Amino acid sequence: MACLREIEASQGKGQIVSSETLAALAGVKPTQLRKDLAYFGEFGRRGLGYDASELAFEIKRILKIDRIVPMILIGMGSLGTAFARFIITRANLEKDYPFRIQAIFDKDPHKTGTEFMGVRIYHIDDLKHMIQTLNPIIAVVAVPSQVSEPIIAFLCDHEVKAILNFAAPPTKIKPTKTIIHNVDLGAELEFLSYYT
Amino acid sequence: MACLREIEASQGKGQIVSSETLAALAGVKPTQLRKDLAYFGEFGRRGLGYDASELAFEIKRILKIDRIVPMILIGMGSLGTAFARFIITRANLEKDYPFRIQAIFDKDPHKTGTEFMGVRIYHIDDLKHMIQTLNPIIAVVAVPSQVSEPIIAFLCDHEVKAILNFAAPPTKIKPTKTIIHNVDLGAELEFLSYYT
DNA sequence: TAGATTGTTAATCGATTAACAATC
């Protein structure tokens, strides 16, 4: 599936767009775009094209961002702060932005009990009894790699659907029900260096 | 090319390893690993395997991380700070870590003139006359998206080989000589949401 | 009806894997 996100933002209400136009915007071939969409259903009308707002809605539904996605953030170091700022700013700016940070967890007593841009910061120990109530779909792990593995294991045990992990990939656990997406800043640099 | 980085860390001096062992470590098929390596040259010995330290050296050479890679960081908000901490910590810990932040640039007069973990923070206006001297291979852009495009354009004009861009992808410029690698935290979340 | 554009089948391309000759 080639990048469909670009499409969403690109047209107003009631507008009809062709796969040709959309493909140009997304930087892919029209035929690829049509094939990708057809995989999920028939969203277009032959001879006409796609209804832009209808298509945007369908794409949101496919990506499961047609609803509020409750999240928790664990670790409020510089990376956690950067991530929280990014998400909360966007949620404040964009109507219907789906991702919401419900609670932040950290170990530092200088941070716990305070708020960051309107989101409460709890002690990491409170996660144990709060996770049931919060019931987050996604958890973001931005703690040091040395302490990340037990936290990730705990999250997997408690039915979190997906983890965005900025720490080192866990070595011991191989969860079946939880998807872990590892983001490795160091690897991004090595990747770039190769193409230098 | 499947992930070769794992291999590097995995063996001591003088050790011989087979593609079977390495593939298991990297989580790929042995035949895939051999094919990838063969693309760059003949590094193994038939009937024996690969010399681990020799292979590690060759991989570093291929990735161009067998030398110091000078970098600059532009933008010292929470994301810039997170990135700087990540790189500098690693450079302090790991012998031969190739990436070095030579200078940081920001607009905030409270930050300019100070140091972060031993790296000087300059005003963004100083970039103009300093870039020639610094001559960085890689530039990391961690400024707000609204102000990123002219900065990226400037970096491309001044022979920076690669840009790691945390801001929005540039729309106007299509550099030919500079590689831009865009990292989109929002897209990572949408990606995860889909697999929920 | 003629023109346009989708959804889908067929053809092409590239990447992964299997098989094996080379060789330690």
Add this chain to the structure above:
DNA sequence: TAGATTGTTAATCGATTAACAATC
């Protein structure tokens, strides 16, 4: 020589693209 393991050629698989019938 027999066993092991690479580098490479051939076969397989999947993904991309082209072609076209369906239909607005």
